[in-house]
Amino acid sequence: MATQASRAAGRLMISPAVILLFLWMIVPLGMTIWFSFLRYNLLIPGDNPFVGIENYQYFFTDPNFWPALWNTLTLVLGVLAITTIGGILLALLLDQPMFGQGIVRVLVIAPFFVMPTVSALVWKNMFMNPVNGLFAWIARTLGFAPFDFLSAAPLFSIILIVAWQWLPFATLILLTALQSLDSEQLEAAEMDGAGAVSRFFYIMLPHLARAATVVILIQTIFLLSVFAEILVTTNGGPGNASTNLTYLVYSQSLLQYDVGLGSAGGIVAVILANIVAIFLMRMIGKNLET
């Protein structure tokens, strides 16, 4: 869009979509903010008086708040680490010419099509179950005591499950990025004396930086609000060992029927997500420039 007129026309053209999206976002957000200042419990009928920041005080002083915050960050960072590193390795593998390439690629993408609830149930009952699970069977076959994943290492188990779901996404994006790398660049590097490892670190990895940034940004947005996997497997427990912020908001507002408190938690989660997003943009957003 080079000229002033075309820019103005462009703005005009996209304004309906922007206005609709803005309303779509601002109405629920506004109502949530409004509810968060009310004493609004479904179990206590009557009017809903304005109580200022009382709900926020309750939320922050909840003994589960800090552990939940910590769990959220651990979950996000853990899954990001597994999916980006694993995704790069898998993409490198899938980029090699091999027999049955098409089918292998479809198989790799498959986990992404499985609903979070279903995949969590599959993991819980078929893999991690200490009695019937595959892992328990492997452990017993090898003569070890079965490990009860979901009660002994609940957060780690959930990280595994979520990482399994997101690995295909990361792999797919990184694979397409890898395939867009000009083969002459690799050949030039080869002639310049770079071995396979140097070629990976000096040529491929910088080329993948932008795709990896996209993977990290998109995943972070979704990982901050992981919920189904926790609900299905551990219910946030044992204790609060696998409660993240989303789950905390759920347990406070829905399990205790406190709309006001839940809204306050929601707003806190929104603010935290924005802080994380700003950090991310600062740290890696420059990869997206030009």
Next chain:
Amino acid sequence: MGQIELKGVTKQFGDVEVIPPLDLQINEGEFVVFVGPSGCGKSTLLRLIAGLEDTSGGKIFIDGKDATDLRPAQRRLAMVFQSYALYPHMSVRKNIAFPLKMAKLSQAEIDKKVEGAAKVLNLSSYLDRRPGQLSGGQRQRVAIGRAIVREPAAFLFDEPLSNLDAALRVNMRLEISELHNSLKTTMIYVTHDQVEAMTMADQIVVLQAGRIEQVGSPLDLYRHPRNRFVAGFIGSPKMNFIGGAEAAKHSAHEIGVRPEHIKAGQSGEWQGRVTVSEHLGSDTYLHVQTDHGLINVRADGEIGLHHGDTVWLTPDPACIHKFDANGMTI
């Protein structure tokens, strides 16, 4: 250093034989140009020498040593790609320094060599830019810079100038020739530009379908083409070929005369009518319809002939090439 020898080298892609057994000797310090029609295997041959493709048969010797199974980096050759193949995320300085860094030179040495190369190639003021912020000619120079810092035994160029505009191409052509004169390193250069081949080469290798048709100095090929293909390929505008009775007069199956060896005038051997005349200022290219077919003539700039005019053409008898039925020169 920089003598390359191919002995019976072949290359197949699947069932397709792109290079039939081929022998070639490139002497130290020579500027050798590979020319040939598109798809004849010029790039493939270059990549075989570079080690980017495995040979299907035969041996490649570099400086007398068998290099057939050496990896590209061990052959001490540097290549300049048509697409430049610069590393987009590195500055010009880092691009040029990359081969030195891979060779594990000290930082001081790297800096010295990069500065040196940048000076030779007029890149000093661009060292901290990214390739994306350079013009085509500058990028080309960076690619050459990356090649010369390694002080290779030979340079390989694959159509390095084909992405540049005409004026820049002339400039870069001169720069590469100068570079060759000052470095005296063997250079192998692929092109399908006539002018580049004629002006830069010590030796031209004319290829067709992977076979070497002729090897020789530019003027040698121009004056004494070994066969009809080379005669038609070298020289611009193309040589005129005339068969039938006119050829029989010279006891040949076909004769060839270059457009610059035909005189156009008011009287002569062949009568014809001008169909198109292209006035270039210095020259006029006449397309003349005669009884022997369409004949191109390169005439004086001031000749003043136009569409529809009648002319007589006279070939220079000393410059008539004769070919037998197999297309070989008699």
